Amino acid sequence: MRTPTSPVISTATQEEVRSGVLGRHLRQFNYSFVGEYPESQPVWLNAKDANGELVGGLRAYVFLYWLRIDSLWVAEAARGQKLGTRLLAEAEERARNLGAHSAALETFEWQARGFYMKQGYEEYGRINDYVKGFYLASMKKKL
Template sequence: MSGLFGTLASGGFLILLVAAGFGFGFALVAGQGRKRSAMIGGLCAVLLAAILSASPVFRANMTGAITVLFVLGLLALPVMFYAFVLRQIRRRNAPALNPLPAGLRLIEQDDALFRETLEHLRDENARQPDYSRQTFSIAWRDARGAVLASVRCEILMGLAEMRALYVQPEMRDKGLGRQVLQAALDEAKSRGAARAMLHTFDWQVPDFYRHLGWTRTGEVSYPAGPRRIQFEKQL
């Protein structure tokens, strides 16, 4: 046993590399992956170094190995620095590469682009002398603050367009939709709107608007079958 211990101790740094290689190889064959196998190989080398550290022969060999590595590292520093500087010069002088060639793009998740485009269009429209735009919403809240019904109004150059009228399902047929819509019309009129309009699909009870005095002024038929109906009303 002492002979084996002495043989391993005389191997010095080389025997640690062998131990690390064996540990890495067995772990890799066992399906541990490269990163975990490398950790296991390093752990084998550390454990063997701890065992052999009691031998003065091993300590002497390791001291010599560390000294040699240190000297080699000092000699390699200028070469590494030169390679770093050369790489930076080449990168700086390399022509700029555009990873995306110019041309058409299909953008699936386009909400952000659409909002940005709308802002550009609104900025251009706002520079026109007759352009004016206001928006507001009317909501019906319960005692806890929950919104039970709401509608949004956009007044564009005197025309008030009602959008997104919605009533919670459990609160329908209670008059909330009629009240928030009328409140929005009154507010729009007080802000100078002369006419109101809205669009609704044929499955969204268009008779509701007829009963409130809205006039049907247009219709769009979709190839799939549904219709989008336009209503207007003087204020």
């Protein structure tokens, strides 16, 4: 008679990650609670100057009808020209077209909390002392 053994935990290979099998298992589990929904959809934007140099960009995705913003960056020389506002507005518009009803993000105290507040985001939580005495703010917005 075989005795059950404990599962072995190991680092996933690039091939295993690319296959998407883990995500498919999780989606099947989630469907039993919220019904079927589209797979995660990327929202990736770049802003380049006349020389083709990257001066800003945004990386986000739409999942479960929320736009989740991972990164928004504008080069020092391009700041103050509303580039961040334009990138964020474009991402929000693309997210709405993908069915998103809201947006969420996290930003450190020294980053862009004030900028996001001006764009209509509200802070709904924070983790104090996340790093070296600075907080991490969690923010959201209805699209």
